[in-house]
Amino acid sequence: MHVSNVIRPQLEASMELNINSHDDFGVDISLRLGRPDLNVSKSVDEIDKISLDKISDAISEGSDKKRSAHGIGFRIQSCEDPDTDPTMKLDCLSKDVKNKNMDNKCVSSRKDVKTARNEDHQEVLERQEQTGLKKTRVCVKAPCEDPSINDGCQWRKYGQKTAKVNPLPRAYYRCSMSSTCPVRKQVQRCGDDDTSAYMTTYEGTHDHPLPMEATHMAAGTSAAASLLQSGSSSSASLSYFFPFHNVSFSTTNSHPTVTLDLTRPKYDPDQLPNYPLSSSSLSFSSSDRPSPSKSQTLSFSGLRSQAPLVKYSQMAPLSHQTKLSGQQ
DNA sequence: CGTCTTTGACCAGCGC
DNA sequence: GCGCTGGTCAAAGACG
Numbered sequence: 236m237h238v239s240n241v242i243r244p245q246l247e248a249s250m251e252l253n254i255n256s257h258d259d260f261g262v263d264i265s266l267r268l269g270r271p272d273l274n275v276s277k278s279v280d281e282i283d284k285i286s287l288d289k290i291s292d293a294i295s296e297g298s299d300k301k302r303s304a305h306g307i308g309f310r311i312q313s314c315e316d317p318d319t320d321p322t323m324k325l326d327c328l329s330k331d332v333k334n335k336n337m338d339n340k341c342v343s344s345r346k347d348v349k350t351a352r353n354e355d356h357q358e359v360l361e362r363q364e365q366t367g368l369k370k371t372r373v374c375v376k377a378p379c380e381d382p383s384i385n386d387g388c389q390w391r392k393y394g395q396k397t398a399k400v401n402p403l404p405r406a407y408y409r410c411s412m413s414s415t416c417p418v419r420k421q422v423q424r425c426g427d428d429d430t431s432a433y434m435t436t437y438e439g440t441h442d443h444p445l446p447m448e449a450t451h452m453a454a455g456t457s458a459a460a461s462l463l464q465s466g467s468s469s470s471a472s473l474s475y476f477f478p479f480h481n482v483s484f485s486t487t488n489s490h491p492t493v494t495l496d497l498t499r500p501k502y503d504p505d506q507l508p509n510y511p512l513s514s515s516s517l518s519f520s521s522s523d524r525p526s527p528s529k530s531q532t533l534s535f536s537g538l539r540s541q542a543p544l545v546k547y548s549q550m551a552p553l554s555h556q557t558k559l560s561g562q563q
Numbered sequence: 564c565g566t567c568t569t570t571g572a573c574c575a576g577c578g579c
Numbered sequence: 580g581c582g583c584t585g586g587t588c589a590a591a592g593a594c595g
Contacts, residue, residue: 393586393587393588393589394586394587394588396584396585396586396587398584398585399583399584400584405585405586407586407587419586421586
């Protein structure tokens with residue numbers, strides 16, 4: 236959190252520069268996934284426009300409810316809106332979080348925390364019932380030998396189960412950065428052909444600011460979930476945001492699910508010599524930190540591209556810093 | 564001593 | 580109604 240505080244002013248300055256150089260875009264999306272300079276055909280462009288319009292419409296329809304129901308924080312605003320100043324947004328966010336934290340101060344004992352969690356959960360469930368949908372889940376299948384994936388957030392393990400179908404254990408984590416944060420994730424080793432991959436499933440929305448690396452991850456997964464939310468689940472529109480990886484849509488146990496498969500690149504990088512290396516929407520890399528604190532970083536990164544300008548207006552969910560032991 | 568992990572028990576949803 | 584399964588709880592132990 237300290238590092239995040241130090242880096243934030245730099246980010247804000249960077250955001251301001253980007254805004255000044257992209258005034259001609261009418262849409263301000265809370266994402267910067269990056270997109271290479273592709274010669275996109277007109278038809279794909281049209282599909283992309285439709286997708287973005289759908290997202291914008293779905294969210295601007297006063298759909299705070301929808302966002303909560305899907306568990307993803309994501310917002311698109313018009314650049315003509317004076318509220319689009321990123322500094323103001325961050326300030327508002329900070330105030331929002333501060334207010335929440337103030338509210339949370341009275342939640343001191345473990346029992347109270349549990350009660351607060353249950354109340355939050357009930358509230359979310361009620362909203363879900365109203366919308367007829369369960370929370371959107373985002374699965375990230377990542378290749379790694381170690382389940383310790385660091386995407387900037389802190390997680391506390393609260394359970395582990397061995398399913399009958401898959402004998403490999405599934406671990407349950409809860410975000411520990413805030414006592415009332417409802418975000419949960421499941422980490423399960425893939426038991427099929429690829430035993431060196433882990434499937435991480437995220438659910439819920441963080442109620443606190445995220446570190447920088449976590450916001451990258453959050454932005455990418457938010458894109459997938461937002462597409463899902465907008466009803467734009469076609470491979471074409473999903474490929475817009477994730478041009479280099481397999482993205483699929485499914486519904487399991489009434490949970491709309493977006494699966495990002497980082498184990499198999501969609502394209503052969505050798506055949507795309509013009510793509511900037513860092514422009515891939517998703518990246519997975521190992522840090523050089525020595526064991527036993529060996530960790531891997533899962534992040535979304537991107538260069539500025541032809542895609543509409545992006546900035547964070549609300550901290551999105553989906554990040555994790557996993558510490559697992561004794562699972563192998 | 565506080566925090567985190569482990570693990571058996573418990574509960575709710577679902578299918579038969 | 581019963582059994583199965585996934586998800587969560589909570590006590591006990593480990594760890595720094």
